[in-house]
Amino acid sequence: PASFEHYHWCIPTLVQSGDFEAYDRMRQRMIAQFGGSRDSRVAERLVKDCLILPWPDADFDLLERLSNTALKMGPDHWAWGYAQFCKALLDYRRGRFDEAAQTAQRVLSGPGEDRNRVVQTHMVLAMTRFQLKEPAKAQEALAAGLSYARSHLPAEGRLLDYVGWNDWVIARALANEATA
Secondary structure, three states, X not given: OOOHHHHHHHHHHHHHHOOHHHHHHHHHHHHHHHOOOOOHHHHHHHHHHXXXXXXXXXXXXXXXXXXXXXXXXXXXXXXXXXXXXXXXXHHHHHOOHHXXXXXXXXXXXXXXXXXXXXXXXXXXXXXXXXXXXXXXXXXXXXXXXXXHHHHHOOOHHHOOOOOOHHHHHXXXXXXXXXXX
């Protein structure tokens, strides 16, 4: 597709359906086509969409540049929390667990409360704490995120009119990974 939005709406469906080979091909295409973007919103979504699942052979330097581009939107932008979440997710996927934990804590204590992002961030924090050998804090973050999801996100069968369905899929994928 010529538009990034088409990829952004398609990629979560591949994860949700379990077609991980197609997801891997799609994220490689996205990077090839949009990896040089200077649009902070495209950069934020690209990082998030490419890192829903682990990507061991990712070009993490390119993803880092995209994350930095996303962060240029600044704290007054409505998607600032998502840009910071993407930084935490990227740091987690790169094995920078201390940085990921610090950024995730900032996201959770910052302004705004996007329900999907809250769950996503709790999951990254839980996995990060687990990697940092802090099992009690990992369990705490996981329990908080799962509890929040149960009370604030729609059930799977009720997504038909849910505007944030793609971020719901990402939250669910990260919750499955964190729980495992």
